[in-house]
Amino acid sequence: VLFLTDPDIFSMTWLHFLSVSITVWLTLLFVFTIVPAVLGVSIGIRRLYLTTLLKIFEWATLRMEMEAKEKNQQLYKPYSSGIIVKEPPLSLQQGIQELRGSASCLHSEPEFEMADIFYFCRRGVESIVDDEVTKRFSAQELETWNLLTRSHYNFRHISLRLTVLWGLGVLIRYGILLPLRVTLAATGISLILVLTTLVGFLPSRELRFFLTEKVHVMCYRICVRSLTAMITYHNRENKPKNGGICVANHTTPIDVIILANDGCYSLIGQAHRGLLGMVQRAMVKSSPHIWFDRSEVKDRHLVAKRLSDHVADKTKQPILIFPEGTCINNTSVMMFKKGSFEIGCTVYPVAIKYDPLFGDAFWNSSKFGMVNYLLRMMSSWAIVCSVWYLPPMNREEGEDAVQFANRVKAAIAAQGGLVDLIWDGGLKRAKVKDAFKEEQQKLYSKVLVDTSR
Amino acid sequence: MGSRASTLLREEEIEEIKKETGFSHSQITRLYSRFTSLDKGENGTLSREDFQRIPELAINPLGDRIINAFFPEGEDQVNFRGFMRTLAHFRPIEDNEKNKNAAASEPLNSRTNKLLFAFRLYDLDRDDKISRDELLQVLRMMVGVNISDEQLGSIADRTIQEADTNGDNSISFNEFIKVLEKVDVEQKMSIRFLH
Numbered sequence: 001v002l003f004l005t006d007p008d009i010f011s012m013t014w015l016h017f018l019s020v021s022i023t024v025w026l027t028l029l030f031v032f033t034i035v036p037a038v039l040g041v042s043i044g045i046r047r048l049y050l051t052t053l054l055k056i057f058e059w060a061t062l063r064m065e066m067e068a069k070e071k072n073q074q075l076y077k078p079y080s081s082g083i084i085v086k087e088p089p090l091s092l093q094q095g096i097q098e099l100r101g102s103a104s105c106l107h108s109e110p111e112f113e114m115a116d117i118f119y120f121c122r123r124g125v126e127s128i129v130d131d132e133v134t135k136r137f138s139a140q141e142l143e144t145w146n147l148l149t150r151s152h153y154n155f156r157h158i159s160l161r162l163t164v165l166w167g168l169g170v171l172i173r174y175g176i177l178l179p180l181r182v183t184l185a186a187t188g189i190s191l192i193l194v195l196t197t198l199v200g201f202l203p204s205r206e207l208r209f210f211l212t213e214k215v216h217v218m219c220y221r222i223c224v225r226s227l228t229a230m231i232t233y234h235n236r237e238n239k240p241k242n243g244g245i246c247v248a249n250h251t252t253p254i255d256v257i258i259l260a261n262d263g264c265y266s267l268i269g270q271a272h273r274g275l276l277g278m279v280q281r282a283m284v285k286s287s288p289h290i291w292f293d294r295s296e297v298k299d300r301h302l303v304a305k306r307l308s309d310h311v312a313d314k315t316k317q318p319i320l321i322f323p324e325g326t327c328i329n330n331t332s333v334m335m336f337k338k339g340s341f342e343i344g345c346t347v348y349p350v351a352i353k354y355d356p357l358f359g360d361a362f363w364n365s366s367k368f369g370m371v372n373y374l375l376r377m378m379s380s381w382a383i384v385c386s387v388w389y390l391p392p393m394n395r396e397e398g399e400d401a402v403q404f405a406n407r408v409k410a411a412i413a414a415q416g417g418l419v420d421l422i423w424d425g426g427l428k429r430a431k432v433k434d435a436f437k438e439e440q441q442k443l444y445s446k447v448l449v450d451t452s453r
Numbered sequence: 454m455g456s457r458a459s460t461l462l463r464e465e466e467i468e469e470i471k472k473e474t475g476f477s478h479s480q481i482t483r484l485y486s487r488f489t490s491l492d493k494g495e496n497g498t499l500s501r502e503d504f505q506r507i508p509e510l511a512i513n514p515l516g517d518r519i520i521n522a523f524f525p526e527g528e529d530q531v532n533f534r535g536f537m538r539t540l541a542h543f544r545p546i547e548d549n550e551k552n553k554n555a556a557a558s559e560p561l562n563s564r565t566n567k568l569l570f571a572f573r574l575y576d577l578d579r580d581d582k583i584s585r586d587e588l589l590q591v592l593r594m595m596v597g598v599n600i601s602d603e604q605l606g607s608i609a610d611r612t613i614q615e616a617d618t619n620g621d622n623s624i625s626f627n628e629f630i631k632v633l634e635k636v637d638v639e640q641k642m643s644i645r646f647l648h
Contacts, residue, residue, distance in 0.1 A: 082647060083480075083483050083484065083487065083646060083647060084644050084645055084646050084647060085645040085646075085647060099636075099641060111608060111611075112592070112608045112611075112612055114575075114612065114616070114624075114629065114632055114633065115633055115636045115641070116595070117515060117571060117574055117575070117591065117595075118571060118636075118638070118641040118642055119641075120513055120514060120515040120519075120595070121515065121519060121570075121571060121574060121642065122543070122641065122642060122643075122644065123509075123513060124510055124513045124515060124516060124519040125519065125540070125543055125644060126644055127507055127509035127510045127513070128504065128507065128510060128519075128540075129484070129487060129540065129644065129646075130487070131507045131508070131509045131510070132509065133507070133508045133509065134490070134491070134506065134507055134508075135490070138490060423508060427508050431505075431506075431511065432508040432511045432512055436508075436512040437511070437512040437513070437514060437516075437597075438597055438598075439512075440512055440513065440514050441514050441595065441596055441597030441598075441599060442597065442599050444514065444595050444596055445596040445597065445599035445600050446599075448596065448600065448608070449599075449600065449604075
């Protein structure tokens with residue numbers, strides 16, 4: 001007891017204890033995550049972790065329903081299957097004819113019927129209750145509760161057991177998982193900076209290429225583990241090859257890490273400042289990425305030229321592009337911008353589908369900044385996703401860039417089980433163009449004028 | 454979604470809305486979730502801009518009129534009660550049999566009330582008459598620039614001629630009901646809400 005009261009010895013003991021625990025921590029980290037990441041081996045801890053979590057979630061949901069029934073309270077039912085029954089979409093022509101068919105034809109050629117407004121009225125109110133576009137810009141609702149308050153819709157104190165379980169979850173996620181992951185991520189990023197710079201100094205080009213690949217893959221593997229991401233790659237024989245463009249649906253900036261984990265890509269984007277800028281400059285030293293200055297981004301010809309130059313050089317890696325231009329919530333694929341499809345090279349489509357149960361990866365950029373988003377990602381249970389490599393596609397005879405883009409989009413949507421929409425992802429922030437309304441008006445005018453002839 | 458929707462809606466409110474509109478408990482909570490997702494300002498009410506943010510509504514030629522129907526006379530904000538009251542017009546009539554609260558007053562989704570809703574889309578100044586001008590305005594909204602003034606004018610004249618029975622050159626609500634008596638209003642002005 002005497003030595004504990006002496007401040008010097010006490011602080012020494014405390015420091016000693018701290019250093020021992022940090023060493024143990026780092027060793028565990030090293031052995032269980034970094035070494036497998038470098039060697040490309042998986043121990044199987046993550047799979048066990050996920051199966052256990054799944055059982056706990058199902059138990060929690062059942063428990064919640066049971067308790068709610070006992071207390072005679074009503075639970076919120078998520079509307080993953082929709083709020084209303086949507087009729088299969090008819091064209092404007094058909095819709096109006098169907099409407100008029102129910103009214104008796106007192107005149108041989110009805111041109112305008114007062115009942116016509118019912119068609120527009122119902123369509124309008126249906127879209128107010130449930131539309132195809134606005135719901136794509138916020139995270140999707142879950143059927144099973146995953147012990148995160150951010151995805152719970154009526155978190156009241158229903159049962160002591162559940163609240164305790166949730167509290168335990170919070171402790172584990174923020175106390176253990178988050179620091180662990182942040183450490184890993186920091187390691188991964190510093191390794192990328194250091195190693196790519198070193199490799200950039202090497203004289204021999206072949207050696208540089210060879211080592212770059214190894215360094216990139218290793219660093220991305222560490223990053224993937226820092227998110228506890230479980231990725232299943234399908235059809236790897238279709239992996240993108242040099243001299244082509246890889247095209248994928250966009251849900252989150254993490255998409256890049258998910259794909260780069262399994263291959264080397266050239267990235268394309270705006271040159272940033274700060275930490276991100278440093279990483280970008282370091283990456284360029286050892287492999288050809290395409291970074292644009294702010295001013296150059298608007299110049300579509302410049303962008304197209306740099307893309308075609310890169311693609312023409314068969315020694316360069318495939319470019320990774322997200323044609324939607326913005327993050328969508330992974331329930332649908334929105335309009336692909338035609339720029340990358342005009343170049344005329346082989347396109348390798350890739351479909352990425354996340355399972356939101358263990359952590360929703362969608363980045364709602366109007367709600368959360370990047371740092372907030374990364375924190376949420378690192379304090380979720382895990383990121384689970386599937387990646388499908390689709391067979392390469394080329395533009396066909398007589399097909400223009402827009403049709404080609406739509407064909408690729410349809411293939412990706414079909415594979416990923418996503419809804420194929422023609423709406424522009426830019427509608428997240430911008431208003432819809434008047435041209436679409438004018439189209440509707442034109443169609444209706446045809447109905448009026450043609451039947452009166 | 455992600456916002457704790459139904460915790461902000463009290464049980465008593467849900468019961469009141471249930472009595473007034475006939476929607477079920479789960480329908481009300483789901484529609485409240487939708488309401489909050491449209492409410493970007495997070496102040497418990499919707500403005501006209503909130504509605505116009507829905508692309509499918511923005512391209513609807515009658516979009517503005519439909520949005521107007523949600524707002525009470527002269528107001529710029531609609532709360533959840535008002536939202537539900539307007540939506541209640543679109544409940545299918547069959548659903549009423551399940552609701553034992555057969556209120557003394559006519560339910561919001563009766564045939565007459567559905568027709569009144571449509572009538573009000575035409576009758577902008579709420580004088581209970583659709584004048585030639587009002588009819589022309591709605592027609593112009595639906596056809597855009599694709600039909601000439603003269604042709605549109607003659608369409609309007611013909612329509613009024615057929616409907617007008619008391620010769621005041623405008624269509625009253627009763628005349629409106631008569632014109633549409635053969636139309637299956639119950640089906641055309643109903644939306645099937647899931648339970």
